[in-house]
Amino acid sequence: MSIEMKEKIRVIIADDSDFVRDGMRIILQIDDDFDVIGCASNGREAIEIAKQIPPDVILMDIQMPEMDGIEATKHIVENNLGKVLILTTFDDDDLVQNALRSGAKGYLIKNHTPEHLKQMIKSVYYGTGVMEESILETLTKNSEIQISRFQEEGYTPREIDIIKAVAEGLSNKEIASKLYISEGTVKNYITTILAKEDLSHRTALAVYYLTGKKPN
Template identity: 35%
Template sequence: MSIRVVVADDQELVRSGFSMILEAQPDIEIVGEAGDGVEAVAAVQRHAPDVLLLDIRMPRMDGLEAARLVCGQSGCRVVMLTTFDLDEYVYEALYAGASGFLLKDVRRDDLVHAVRVVAAGDSLLAPSVTRRLVADVIRRRRAEAAEPAPSSARLDVLTAREGETLRLLARGLSNAEIATALFVSEHTVKTHVSNVLGKLGLRDRVQAVICAYESGLVTPGTP
């Protein structure tokens, strides 16, 4: 079964270029394109894609609002497209439920890989760009508001091992790397990650990273 994708970008050359790259893959099908946020939401409702590539800055309805609607109304996985690797709007989109983001100058192979990863239910955390983004935005927001780190009481529902799994996940480690660090199997790590998401009411690993930073479990600059 092919991965169904909608590409939404107000720049026709970017939109058609991404579509051509993805359509050339035997396991990926472009089912729709959109030039703004309104069209993107409508395309998701009409075509029920597995993945939506969504530009963060578009006319009529921006990518942030479109991401909120799509993530709240469907099971479609959203990947944000941006020109800036430290765009605060990207953080807001991730918080709204997007599964990651790509820079528009992404390499062909990385674009294809990202679509496959997200369609499989994972998130774009490697090579830790999302983690760096989240850490940077939270650090700047706290500095601007002169606010202390929030309480970690929310994490009390986690076992010690689940908490350690969340900490390592927030550092950008893969399941295999977490398994090595904790001296357990990858299957056990997957169970821990699933428990963390379920207990904290999180959609995916990206939101787990955000939660880890917001709760103070991991702080910007932590190795």
């Protein structure tokens, strides 16, 4: 069932591959929930489109000519031009980490299904930072800092349950079902936890729990 929205989610697609851009544009344009307001082949073009027509979500490739996705994301976030969902093949784990530090709200693997793409965009649109499990596993595997570096002291057992569920990539609805609490309660817990760690979104919390590194 489609999520009810007053207006379509305005999306900009930034990728230097014509095939990727056109494919995602077609996938989104045939869905009444989305409006692709522009396509860009590099970060600079994405910024210019965002300045002209305010987007809700920008799908941003990392490696692009002229201006890469990391630099573009930093500019977009600093100037409140929209929320960024990173597209990645995570060839370089450091690039993903840098994009997170730049303020990206989510990470999407390019070999996604159309429905997964749409759901990830909606999650970012509604304020939920998202990261695919395989990317979290890669960050954990490649991290030089072990999981044990995450300090559990100062947290209640329920808060630890919430943190672990976030790190597993579960949505608020899935966490609520797993822990037999309401979605509102889950949201309140996550807000409190993020404030304790001075983190901006749940994706950063997941990375911190799994790798011991605070992205921001």
